[in-house]
Amino acid sequence: MEELFQLTVLAYAAATTTYLVYFFSQNKRVRSGARGLLLGAGLLHTFYIAARYLASDHTPITSNHETVSFFAWSLTWGFLSFRWRYQVKNFGVFVTPLITLLMVIATFSSRHIVELPPALQSYWLPIHASIAILANGFMALAFCGGVMYLLQERQIKKKHFGLFYSRLPSLEALDNLNQHCLAIGFPLLTLGIVTGSIWAKQAWGAYWQWDPKETWSLITWFIYAAIIHQRLTVGWRRRRAAIMAIVGFSAVLFTLWGVNFLLGGVHSYAG
């Protein structure tokens, strides 16, 4: 299992490097290679998660290592699922480094398998945790799209045509991407909070107890709800939507890690 994990990280790193080479060379053969590598890495990753499930006998989204690894997995498959529907030029160049970064964080977290306290042994664990992390994956994709938008917008606005101008897609395409990610990510985020609340009732007897993690997921939810509301009513699109996607994603990251390390609470992982 240890080797499988290392192989997965290596495959992601290789895919990222190949995507970067593609970015500079714009050679289509390099791009096919990068896609192949990423698909391979995603499959290896799936096997790794399955192996961990069999070894621990519960859904492997409990320790920091497992959560981050599952986060990277969601990002990978979220990205690959987009590829089937429509193409965003050079999107992979921005997504794969983030995946690799997450995998590096996972590498440095304890890979010890955590014994689950009886309160958490429930079928709600796979449902709640996987939905919540999957939502994070799509928010991360929106974040990458937002960064690309701001880079491209800056080139067009400042009339400075550098490396990115010809390589990044049109502003319209990037704005659509943003909308698309939120349209999938936001319902998942909502569902994640609802299932978590049901599970909390089952495990601790109350739907909501203002545990820091709960509070912060609610804050994150409000940020995204505001983005979507504003887009539909007063036309917060384009530049502002791109900035908000980045703000929203920082809230996601804080909910994921900041809360554990700074605030504590029942969501803190044993590891």
Next chain:
Amino acid sequence: MLAETILCLGVNHKTAPVAVREKLAFSGDCATPLTELKALPGCEECCLLSTCNRVEVLLVAKEGAASAETAVRNFLFGASGISLEESKQYSYFHQGSAAIGHVFRVAASLDSMVVGEPQILGQLKDAYRTATEQHATGAVLNKLLTKAFSVAKRIRTETNIGGSAVSISYAAVQLAKKIFGELKDKQVLLVGAGEMAELAAEHLVAQGIGKVVVANRTLERAVKLAQTFHGTAVGLDELVPQLAEVDILISSTGAPDLILRKEEVRPIMRQRHNRPLFLIDIAVPRDLDPELNDLDNVYLYDIDDLKQVVELNRAERQKEADKAERIVAEEAIKFLQWLEAMEVAPTITALRKKAEAVRDAELAKTLGNLAELGEKERKGVEMMANAIINKMLHDPMMFMKAPAPAEEKRAHLALVRKVFGLDDGGDAAS
């Protein structure tokens, strides 16, 4: 060396001014001058290309015919009153591999005034067709020109040489695409009816823009221009309310002052729900307030900004041209190899080799299946196989070796090479 018999002499837009070129040009029918060319002493094959930017003669001369150049020079400049000495400064002359490379570059539009524009390939094809109709070309030029066409195609697909046209209006379209992606549900407003604005609008229509609106000081002119684009016309006083609807504005009025200010557009953006607005100001003095660019989702480009994009395209194009030159060099080497093989001796060797390879393969197969044969019988079968290929090859060899004029001889060689598939080593375009 066969390669050294290929000559190319001509004038183009780089070597000669239009006043000289027009004296040389053969307008319309090239058949008569071709007959003249064919009759020149030392000429074996020829082709004549005459366009508004170039006049050139492609010639295969008899080996050792140094006089061919002077003959062609007389032919080209004879009627123009330009002396032989003077003609040298206006023309270029290539021989051998330089001539081959030149033909490839012309076909691929690397030697054109607007590099990458595809018209020249069609003109070259026409010139070649006329030459074949007059039976002016032979084995060498047939191969060279068809090769040139495939080189042009290869360069078109492998490089982006025609991709970024270098003009202001094209730059505007390219930027519009970077902002809006698809243009088909977008609208453009032309303010003022200048020539440049018209050209840009034409480009946008060609790219499938949804609707054209024209605003002008005199409504009559606006209506006229709108009709050519199947658009609508509005008065100049409707400019600001129109901004709520359109996505691209191209301004080219002769107004001495600004016609659109930041304060006028700011409320419009709210009304537009922040849909982006692309403002193009090609008027001098400027029509649009430079501060408009500070508004969110408004992109303002004036003529200097667009020129900058054009420069960028030009640099990009130079890079692609370098790639194309590499392909030309590569293909020229391949062609030279083919020419070398076009001598009698290497063709005979290649033919023998092929026949022997077939013989050996078949012998191995047959003898492998007949293990019971004795040494004597095996020898007999081998001798028979040998005798068959020798007898079969006798006639083609005699055909190639038969005394004939050089040009006919090459046609024979080319035929034999084709019939026996001797050039199939990876190069199917023959």
